[in-house]
């Protein structure tokens with residue numbers, strides 16, 4: 180089972196390595212990881228997608244909480260959160276018919292073309308992981324040159340936030 | 350007034366009440382040493398290797414319950430501390446280690462004696478810091494001590510770039526410490542405590558499994574109250590030795606791989622395991638699937654990550670043992686457990702710890718005599734191997750902090766430096782280091798520290814001319830192929846000690862032992878007793894790796 184974990188950490192050089200090495204050392208697998216600043220200075224938020232059963236999730240949460248510089252850990256349940264991922268997709272476009280086909284697809288997906296020349300088009304898309312996957316699969320036949328994805332980020336729905344919700348092990 | 354970073358380090362140590370530090374100087378930490386030079390209130394013990402400094406600080410911390418402090422230079426100084434930090438981490442020992450570092454502008458350039466100390470130690474410290482601004486220094490040191498000693502204790506490393514040691518700033522020691530996101534839970538959940546009491550009331554074959562946490566949390570008297578009120582037998586882990594008097598009829602001694610038969614039998618058929626500050630290490634559980642298969646588990650620990658990690662807990666309680674046990678003792682009912690205790694008495698009669706006590710000088714006999722002559726009042730510090738297990742089995746520990754041993758990491762070479770730390774921490778106590786001929790040679794340079802400081806420590810070498818514990822495994826599981834375990838080329842330990850200016854006695858016969866021990870005790874100075882024991886004695890009982898704990902070798 181896949182879990183999306185939100186982790187608030189103190190922001191300083193070395194914190195990413197600390198968190199990442201915890202996963203490696205304890206044998207937990209990271210599927211994706213996104214880090215960035217939050218509304219508070221000095222605090223960053225990591226969104227980590229991991230694969231594992233309840234027991235693994237419990238250990239991950241507890242071990243993360245044990246790191247002194249980890250402030251909060253929360254398992255964002257799918258039904259209670261909004262999730263997005265951003266992808267940039269560079270496709271080969273060497274003929275006109277292909278181009279218009281791609282432009283149609285981009286429209287349907289409400290994606291954007293952000294760079295274009297005779298050979299390529301670069302498309303930006305945001306959405307759930309499934310949506311991003313779907314667009315990539317549709318574009319694949321045209322010849323994907325490069326794909327980059329941010330990894331998932333997520334927030335809980337409604338007025339709840341990570342600091343008002345409970346720490347995992349409390 | 351402005352102070353240098355180096356001076357601030359020392360002022361902070363004073364504010365933390367530090368009187369003793371163990372260390373070894375070098376280029377990147379010289380400013381701190383320069384301040385120490387004229388600081389009368391802190392005693393610096395120069396070990397002969399940074400590993401010795403870390404273990405000495407660790408032995409000091411275990412013997413006294415205070416935070417141990419060690420200090421080393423950058424690069425090789427820091428890497429030499431690594432084993433000591435890992436050792437302290439696995440046994441939850443509060444340490445603060447200071448390391449020198451190259452100046453901040455050289456960090457990351459592979460400068461002379463630069464290693465990434467913080468990165469190297471991040472998985473073996475509770476937390477670590479690289480000080481990047483001298484203004485942060487006092488705060489960081491305050492946090493380091495706070496984190497080292499609160500919650501589940503552990504080692505904390507503070508890396509001090511040289512320019513930070515020299516930079517000046519105003520000094521004020523913070524009164525309060527607030528580490529956001531770090532709030533250990535001390536009070537157990539009262540509902541859970543009541544559920545635990547209920548389960549204790551219903552249990553027919555309950556057993557208490559006491560680990561090192563009982564000692565760390567100073568909860569021995571609460572443990573005793575619980576056991577006596579409910580008549581529940583108590584077994585301990587290696588780390589838990591001393592948490593409950595082994596002379597008490599309710600004591601089952603140690604359990605696990607080299608535990609007593611009755612402890613292992615009892616835990617195997619128990620219907621309730623009350624685990625206190627223990628983490629169900631594989632040396633305790635044997636084959637996990639069979640461990641406590643008939644039992645409900647009450648697991649009380651301050652570290653939530655230990656609960657459910659190896660053995661799932663039916664009644665988890667996160668909290669400080671002393672506090673939780675106090676509450677539990679208030680709500681738990683008195684109980685007799687007559688039938689269960691009779692069964693256990695029966696096992697104790699049928700399957701005592703035993704060895705073939707013939708005319709030879711047996712290692713077990715040596716330990717028994719040490720117990721007799723010190724009346725069980727010494728602080729025993731051990732190295733790692735067979736002698737460690739015999740020291741655990743044949744000495745009866747009655748008081749916390751009297752058995753000091755590298756349990757989690759199993760670090761050969763721990764004994765002598767840890768004994769030095771213990772003796773410096775508890776000068777009024779008799780300190781006896783039980784070592785092996787292999788282990789002793791891993792930190793024997795600390796003879797200079799011990800003898801140089803005139804420390805009245807007795808070292809007993811169980812000299813079997815083997816890496817005995819490995820040889821035992823080879824005998825039992827590798828067809829007696831003694832690959833690289835015969836210690837040919839061992840030094841003459843007596844002469845070795847004499848070369849350092851110390852006193853040593855060799856004992857090869859049974860009847861020489863008591864006089865040697867008596868003499869050693871009377872001399873009031875460092876004495877090593879080299880006990881020549883038979884080479885191929887084995888530690889029994891033994892749960893073979895992968896077997897369940899009730900399947901012991903050497904029990905009939």
Ligand SMILES: Cc1ncc(C[n+]2csc(CCOP(=O)(O)OP(=O)(O)O)c2C)c(N)n1
Nearest residue numbers: 734735736761785786787788815816817818
């Ligand atoms: C640093 C280190 N290296 C290797 C080992 C593996 N090891 C465990 S016990 C042992 C033998 C110890 O020999 P000795 O100190 O003579 O004790 P004995 O078992 O003979 O009593 C060894 C090599 C270890 N525990 N620590």
Ligand SMILES: [Mg+2]
Nearest residue numbers: 785786815817
């Ligand atoms: Mg040996």
